[in-house]
Amino acid sequence: MPTPDARCRSCGSDDLEVFLSLGSTPLADALVRPAAAGEPEARYPLDVAVCPRCSLVQILHEVEPRELFVDNYLYFSSYSPQLLDHARRHADNLVAGRGLDARSLVVEVASNDGYLLRNFVERGIPVLGIDPAPEQAAAASAAGVPTLAEFFGGEMAARLRSAGLRADVIIANNVMAHVPDLNGFVAGIATLLADDGIATIENPSVGELIDRGAFDTIYHEHFCYFSCLSVDALVRRHGLFLNEVEQFPDLHGGTLRWTVSHDPAVGESARAMLDAERAAGLADPAHYRDFGTRVERTTRDLHALLAKLKAGGSTIAAYGAAAKGSTLLNTAGIGTDLVDFVVDRNPHKHGLLMPGVHVPIRPTDALVQDMPDYVLLLAWNFAAEIAAQQHEYLDRGGRFIVPVPTPTVI
Numbered sequence: 001m002p003t004p005d006a007r008c009r010s011c012g013s014d015d016l017e018v019f020l021s022l023g024s025t026p027l028a029d030a031l032v033r034p035a036a037a038g039e040p041e042a043r044y045p046l047d048v049a050v051c052p053r054c055s056l057v058q059i060l061h062e063v064e065p066r067e068l069f070v071d072n073y074l075y076f077s078s079y080s081p082q083l084l085d086h087a088r089r090h091a092d093n094l095v096a097g098r099g100l101d102a103r104s105l106v107v108e109v110a111s112n113d114g115y116l117l118r119n120f121v122e123r124g125i126p127v128l129g130i131d132p133a134p135e136q137a138a139a140a141s142a143a144g145v146p147t148l149a150e151f152f153g154g155e156m157a158a159r160l161r162s163a164g165l166r167a168d169v170i171i172a173n174n175v176m177a178h179v180p181d182l183n184g185f186v187a188g189i190a191t192l193l194a195d196d197g198i199a200t201i202e203n204p205s206v207g208e209l210i211d212r213g214a215f216d217t218i219y220h221e222h223f224c225y226f227s228c229l230s231v232d233a234l235v236r237r238h239g240l241f242l243n244e245v246e247q248f249p250d251l252h253g254g255t256l257r258w259t260v261s262h263d264p265a266v267g268e269s270a271r272a273m274l275d276a277e278r279a280a281g282l283a284d285p286a287h288y289r290d291f292g293t294r295v296e297r298t299t300r301d302l303h304a305l306l307a308k309l310k311a312g313g314s315t316i317a318a319y320g321a322a323a324k325g326s327t328l329l330n331t332a333g334i335g336t337d338l339v340d341f342v343v344d345r346n347p348h349k350h351g352l353l354m355p356g357v358h359v360p361i362r363p364t365d366a367l368v369q370d371m372p373d374y375v376l377l378l379a380w381n382f383a384a385e386i387a388a389q390q391h392e393y394l395d396r397g398g399r400f401i402v403p404v405p406t407p408t409v410i
């Protein structure tokens with residue numbers, strides 16, 4: 001598909017190859033108030049491309065970041081026990097490994113409600129959080145984590161450095177995918193990072209996304225989808241180097257942590273991962289084209305399965321009112337004709353409607369109360385956790401449907 005205006009967000013190449021079109025969808029996090037259900041929603045095309053030159057996977061359409069992350073943002077990190085545990089261990093390792101103390105500075109970009117930085121604050125280590133979402137930044141500051149409610153980039157980093165700040169550690173978890181000016185972001189890290197400091201950057205791995213068929217993590221909030229190959233090329237442009245890579249297969253559908261610094265040493269873990277990605281085909285557009293074909297089959301098969309169950313008189317609910325759930329419902333065309341309601345643990349979402357398809361969101365208790373015959377697991381990456389939490393629903397005969405990679409009733 002020709003896209004004459006699109007340029008790679010990393011290397012600037014205009015030779016991008018589109019391998020998946022998910023139609024025109026509303027913003028995946030923009031839950032709808034019932035009173036506004038009659039108003040038209042903004043929809044944006046969701047076309048995904050790979051850059052054959054630097055291997056960066058990216059969506060072509062760019063929604064204004066303020067619309068994405070400030071106005072409609074309901075995500076508080078502290079609602080996820082798994083994330084809290086992951087954050088605490090990361091902080092423990094950094095404190096021990098880097099010998100951090102009261103003279104150090106730890107900066108976190110996209111620090112949300114302070115869920116990670118508070119682990120350093122407890123040990124008397126100075127921190128600075130940066131997060132443009134006002135409610136989250138306010139919650140963090142109230143909890144003793146000093147936080148600037150701004151977007152991070154080259155300009156802000158230069159301002160902080162002029163004010164005398166250099167970070168011993170910069171942490172950027174699940175934020176680099178959200179950044180429209182990718183080069184400005186990495187330039188900012190290079191500017192703010194002390195000469196002997198390290199930055200740790202975490203993001204879901206695009207290789208894992210493809211292996212697991214997790215197309216539902218592709219939405220407008222995520223401009224880019226990273227591999228070690230694309231990160232290596234990106235950071236080198238700014239005088240930083242990929243030193244080490246750690247893998248967290250159970251986090252956000254397969255997360256990678258890239259440690260980068262001004263030190264050009266490519267460690268064994270980084271070298272091995274770069275080789276493994278080349279061998280897996282992540283530098284080859286054909287690998288992505290094949291994924292696109294599989295996704296089209298999955299959405300078609302899922303819609304057919306639900307339509308068949310519904311035609312047979314079954315009732316269907318869904319679990320997980322997060323952005324990935326919205327993406328899956330919208331791209332597969334699953335609305336209130338097939339699914340009666342979605343349950344979610346986050347009380348901020350109850351009473352609202354899923355974007356686009358307007359399926360109502362209820363508390364998780366609704367599954368046992370209403371006993372729908374089937375529950376479509378939109379949060380299928382947490383299937384085991386949800387099964388444990390919903391054992392009463394399952395004990396009483398309820399069934400789960402796992403949508404990807406092949407829709408299956410379990």
Ligand SMILES: [Zn+2]
Nearest residue numbers: 008011051054
């Ligand atoms: Zn590129």
